[in-house]
Amino acid sequence: MQKVNKKIKVLTIINSLNLGGIEKTMLSGLNYIEDSQIEMLYCCFSKGGALEEEYRSKGAKILYIKKTGLILLDFLQLLAIIFKNNIDLVHSRFAFTSGGFVLASKALRRKMIVSIHSTSPTSFRKFKKYLFIYRLLQLQLKVHRYLTLRYADKIIGHSTANLNAFLEKWKDDERFILLYNGIDFENLERQPKEDSNLADFVKNSHFVFLHIGSFRLPKNHFFLLKVFKSLLQDFPNSKLILVGDGELLEKAISLSKDLGIAKWVKFVGNDNEIRKYFTYSDLFIFPSLYEGFGNVVLEAQYFGIPVIASKIPALMESSFIDYQKYFFDPTDENEAAQNIKKILNDLKSHQLEDTIKKAKKHTEENFAVENMMQELSNIYIKSINENQPQL
Template structure:
């Protein structure tokens, strides 16, 4: 069976990492994936090629009809049993192309909402254009998609409501390759080791430097804890368009000796093993894979109170959730978590329960098995 999967770029993001981890399990089910993306040079591209995955490229536009024609040409040049789009909110054009060729079409919804640039959301005209654009995609997705998969219950709600009853919709939680986390080297670089040597509490955040990850808010919360006097340290793993802006803010706030920019590092195990808590203040998320990874590595998590975060974390940690727009609330929850850690209320039993929670719900084997079942069910019709 051949499945064409459409992504934006094979970079180090939750979608791309998860899909890469699924490949061995899908191969065992005789499912061959071809990845189609509109940008070259992602950090994971070579790993996909090494795994034997064919990669195609196309020029994505903002004109749905043109996107449909682009995909139509790709599908006409090769025989595919199923097409799977990871562009949850903007997959309508791909649905049209698959309808033209009678190829089963799946849409994955990886986020709870579509993120528009702030200047677009603040403009009446641009907001109206965005709504019309998304509405067009939503109409054709609902009309022509064979299956719509939400990778959290919240994500799926974009296409459904409480009255919706249909086998078109399905929940498949993201999976984590826990074995890779366990195998990774635990050794920090000498530079990072020196940075945290005198730390009384080491905070960790992993995520791309983009607006949804809320890095500027994160720095404000960290500053509110008086980290210089308290000897707190913060490690930020990732890169992205806001990297330099966040670095400048750290410098302006006088926190350069308290914040370490680790850049892109696929081995997050060594940071998790040396963190006292994981701080995740996203404005919105699809599920929050790194929250799951942190719990598996027995790191307490303090996150924004998004509904997907409630799904991704053990119930014990919900008491530390906060409003991602309220710095006082975020800082207060961090103080409470530090106090709770030091009082040993967050003990081995709590941490063990959280680890078991993610093992019960978010294994890569479970996710890949569910995807294989869907591919075979609709691809055989």
């Protein structure tokens, strides 16, 4: 890694420090940069994230900023934070709404990096039914995108799918970088492997299915519950474990009761120690409508759990290729159920043993968090050493 004259202060802007894939990746990454030339600070829209105390225990400084949705106010807020904390480089995790942050960084001649974690700005989709508001938001997104493309020093895509969605010809622009998320395998190994409550729940089960993810529309929990109900006809007394929390949790619990499957479904809420859930599971199901990458798919493969998921571009990058023949349209319940039956039959007949081993090896060799953080650190230092573009 190239040397710099002083420790670089990097400010990462993120929504909150909750139990999301990138939040966990960044937390693990602190173990690999704490003794380097980089000091990490985090700027969040909301307080009280489930991982905040763990970040602080590793020496991270956490700041807060109001979520305004307005370019000018974002500009003014970040301007003050950069000036007060003497920030050298800003790394925004908001690919589609970083316009104000980019301008603030450039106004103070600081380096600016923007990460792309999804294929579209998911928070805006709920406004589609309000046509006028939606069109105004679309116009604002175009301004954000223009400012990012005009002034960002680097733009990191955490999957090829994300980069393709953001800019079709991204390969022609040397500022664009593909950097896959990494998994902290050592941390996973330190987690508890067994749990008596889970053991009691899955006892004498036909099959145990697992999903880990926040209860938001993109994760497609309602679809999963309906598919699970149909699977119970062929695999009675199977169980479904759902790990996560979110705005749709109560509706999902209510739906499980309406479908008459509540006693076969376990809602466990947020839990950062996920190893035990893989211990008791036979199949990981991930029916997302859209994803940026899917870190949890890598975690399932690492623990030797077969994966079946949506047939969407991002999950084709995180999943092992031999599983992809089972993938399904996340809007087609019948196709999902049929393909799950196929992979279960192959699992029962021991046809997946070689695939499971290869998937684990592929994950270990290509998605270690220490390799990701080494590359990200190099990007930070290289950016600092490059000439500053002018406004």
